[in-house]
Amino acid sequence: xxxxxxxxxxxxxxxxxxxxxxxxxxxxxxxxxxxxxxxxxxxxxxxxxxxxxxxxxxxxxxxxxxxxxxxxxxxxxxxxxxxxxxxxxxxxxxxxxxxxxxxxxxxxxxxxxxxxxxxxxxxxxxxxxxxxxx
Amino acid sequence: xxxxxxxxxxxxxxxxxxxxxxxxxxxxxxxxxxxxxxxxxxxxxxxxxxxxxxxxxxxxxxxxxxxxxxxxxxxxxxxxxxxxxxxxxxxxxxxxxxxxxxxxxxxxxxxxxxxxxxxxxxxxxxxxxxxxxxxxxxxxxxxxxxxxxxxxxxxxxxxxxxxxxxxxxxxxxxxxxxxxxxxxxxxxxxxxxxxxxxxxxxxxxxxxxxxxxxxxxxxxxxxxxxxxxxxxxxxxxxxxxxxxxxxxxxxxxxxxxxxxxxxxxxxxxxxxxxxxxxxxxxxxxxxxxxxxxxxxxxxxxxxxxxxxxxxxxxxxxxxxxxxxxxxxxxxxxxxxxxxxxxxxxxxxxxxxxxxxxxxxxxxxxxxxxxxxxxxxxxxxxxxxxxxxxxxxxxxxxxxxxxxxxxxxxxxxxxxxxxxxxxxxxxxxxxxxxxxxxxxxxxxxxxxxxxxxxxxxxxxxxxxxxxxxxxxxxxxxxxxxxxxxxxxxxxxxxxxxxxxxxxxxxxxxxxxxxxxxxxxxxxxxxxxxxxxxxxxxxxxxxxxx
Numbered sequence: 084x085x086x087x088x089x090x091x092x093x094x095x096x097x098x099x100x101x102x103x104x105x106x107x108x109x110x111x112x113x114x115x116x117x118x119x120x121x122x123x124x125x126x127x128x129x130x131x132x133x134x135x136x137x138x139x140x141x142x143x144x145x146x147x148x149x150x151x152x153x154x155x156x157x158x159x160x161x162x163x164x165x166x167x168x169x170x171x172x173x174x175x176x177x178x179x180x181x182x183x184x185x186x187x188x189x190x191x192x193x194x195x196x197x198x199x200x201x202x203x204x205x206x207x208x209x210x211x212x213x214x215x216x217x
Numbered sequence: 218x219x220x221x222x223x224x225x226x227x228x229x230x231x232x233x234x235x236x237x238x239x240x241x242x243x244x245x246x247x248x249x250x251x252x253x254x255x256x257x258x259x260x261x262x263x264x265x266x267x268x269x270x271x272x273x274x275x276x277x278x279x280x281x282x283x284x285x286x287x288x289x290x291x292x293x294x295x296x297x298x299x300x301x302x303x304x305x306x307x308x309x310x311x312x313x314x315x316x317x318x319x320x321x322x323x324x325x326x327x328x329x330x331x332x333x334x335x336x337x338x339x340x341x342x343x344x345x346x347x348x349x350x351x352x353x354x355x356x357x358x359x360x361x362x363x364x365x366x367x368x369x370x371x372x373x374x375x376x377x378x379x380x381x382x383x384x385x386x387x388x389x390x391x392x393x394x395x396x397x398x399x400x401x402x403x404x405x406x407x408x409x410x411x412x413x414x415x416x417x418x419x420x421x422x423x424x425x426x427x428x429x430x431x432x433x434x435x436x437x438x439x440x441x442x443x444x445x446x447x448x449x450x451x452x453x454x455x456x457x458x459x460x461x462x463x464x465x466x467x468x469x470x471x472x473x474x475x476x477x478x479x480x481x482x483x484x485x486x487x488x489x490x491x492x493x494x495x496x497x498x499x500x501x502x503x504x505x506x507x508x509x510x511x512x513x514x515x516x517x518x519x520x521x522x523x524x525x526x527x528x529x530x531x532x533x534x535x536x537x538x539x540x541x542x543x544x545x546x547x548x549x550x551x552x553x554x555x556x557x558x559x560x561x562x563x564x565x566x567x568x569x570x571x572x573x574x575x576x577x578x579x580x581x582x583x584x585x586x587x588x589x590x591x592x593x594x595x596x597x598x599x600x601x602x603x604x605x606x607x608x609x610x611x612x613x614x615x616x617x618x619x620x621x622x623x624x625x626x627x628x629x630x631x632x633x634x635x636x637x638x639x640x641x642x643x644x645x646x647x648x649x650x651x652x653x654x655x656x657x658x659x660x661x662x663x664x665x666x667x668x669x670x671x672x673x674x675x676x677x678x679x680x681x682x683x684x685x686x687x688x689x690x691x692x693x694x695x696x697x698x699x700x701x702x703x704x705x706x707x708x709x710x711x712x713x714x715x716x717x718x719x720x721x722x723x724x725x726x727x728x729x730x731x732x733x734x735x736x737x738x739x740x741x742x743x744x745x746x747x748x749x750x751x752x753x754x755x756x757x758x759x760x761x
Contacts, residue, residue, distance in 0.1 A: 090356040095330065095331075119759065122407060199659060
């Protein structure tokens with residue numbers, strides 16, 4: 084097992100094609116994947132992440148609210164002393180927002196058009212770091 | 218620039234079958250091996266003849282061109298209203314309203330859930346007042362309006378009727394469509410609210426209500442487009458959609474108040490046309506034949522009107538790509554041609570910047586012009602079903618129909634569409650295809666120009682997301698709060714109480730009460746919550 088990953092869809096957008104493709108690719112690559120389903124409240128995503136003791140949280144956002152949602156999850160993780168869980172964000176993300184996302188605490192950003200192999204590679208590195216530091 | 222594959226050899230896997238996996242016999246030999254006549258044709262129907270493989274009317278587009286209908290909406294009702302007037306002034310022949318996610322999911326603009334999403338991906342509608350502003354200055358007795366709305370479709374229909382009546386247009390005059398298709402929301406688009414049983418009841422209520430009160434309005438547009446954009450193949454798209462259509466018809470027929478002949482003419486369909494040209498033409502021909510056959514066999518329809526498969530389509534979506542974005546102009550044009558050769562009744566052509574932005578006036582006008590050139594310059598509208606009789610198209614139509622039937626039989630084995638969705642079977646079938654396509658595009662097995670072949674250097678255009686300004690959002694929040702404050706509170710309370718009572722009792726039709734809620738200035742969020750209190754919420758399967 085290469086790590087436990089929570090694939091989560093915060094906000095109201097229901098487009099889960101990307102989230103599921105990434106989830107399938109991670110599972111194929113030997114990760115344990117927990118999928119939240121769509122339209123999850125940020126508070127619930129954080130609760131699941133902590134309860135399931137995941138190594139990485141993957142967020143998929145296509146509505147444009149990626150910065151606000153990432154910031155919110157980051158804040159909620161900090162509030163329960165779980166800010167060490169890295170967040171990877173994918174979706175319809177303008178280039179200019181990449182830096183913003185990294186600033187508000189994303190560990191990596193994968194805009195539409197990213198290769199799935201790159202996502203798997205990055206998640207693998209983040210999981211390895213997390214497991215080594217435990 | 219990187220070169221694309223040059224020899225047939227390099228393209229072999231892709232040449233051997235259509236994108237939906239239908240094997241293609243390259244010999245193109247006339248033969249009777251599909252059980253047909255000397256030319257392989259089993260179905261000798263003419264245009265306008267049951268089972269309508271060749272189209273619903275003997276004259277095709279000579280009777281009536283397809284409707285040019287561009288999906289549009291963003292921000293406030295005023296901003297969207299201005300875009301609609303612009304589109305109509307440029308020759309659009311119908312309107313198509315996009316709603317923001319809070320409106321689609323049943324939250325008011327001032328709710329916590331709406332916080333980051335007001336006006337973002339469509340227009341924010343909280344009450345009948347917003348609906349009135351959305352169509353201000355547009356004559357609803359003359360303009361057909363399509364609403365992409367599902368979870369809250371009955372509420373939006375009630376607002377539309379109430380706003381039209383307030384502007385002096387009677388409900389019998391209204392033309393258009395509400396999508397009102399909850400099953401595909403559960404499976405692929407995501408704006409569900411209540412569980413399947415009460416949701417189906419509400420849909421049946423709208424169908425019955427429209428049959429008697431709003432006779433020129435399509436009460437449901439059973440949509441395959443969202444299955445397709447989530448990853449389904451053309452065959453799955455049609456099969457899932459027809460199965461959804463049967464589920465709605467079963468519900469209405471099962472109530473025993475209307476016969477199929479009385480309501481089926483107000484059931485329409487909606488699909489994505491993607492890039493595999495002949496597969497798309499065959500999909501539409503096969504869909505028409507399968508639906509007509511099913512409606513006759515399953516429900517004993519007596520009229521042709523009930524058996525006719527009327528559909529709109531959208532060209533673009535997941536078939537478009539961000540790298541070399543102008544290529545999308547060409548993709549959409551081919552898709553539009555396939556749609557017309559397939560015989561659609563209305564069309565939305567996506568703008569080429571769709572993969573990364575809300576379309577501008579320029580790009581949306583070009584998309585509209587794409588249809589207009591097709592309609593007015595190419596001559597494709599001269600005869601119905603111009604590809605009828607082509608060996609390849611007839612053969613592909615037969616093969617597509619067989620595969621549609623096979624998928625539908627599988628869904629029946631799973632216990633029907635509702636069960637197959639509640640257990641996640643449909644969702645897994647779709648996600649599996651999406652994953653397979655992603656791998657094929659990344660490996661190059663599926664050539665995509667500008668993406669994995671014929672690439673050029675340089676970054677694709679940047680994604681732009683639309684965000685309502687803080688002031689506009691605050692104004693929308695203030696408006697809904699003002700509506701709640703200024704209304705006749707006793708009338709609003711009474712309307713909500715009647716709604717709750719009627720929701721508890723299975724016998725009555727909720728539509729007249731929803732129209733009263735609209736007139737009483739009750740908001741989308743209030744109505745949704747009232748019904749949630751009685752019906753609960755849909756529980757999505759998360760097992761992938």
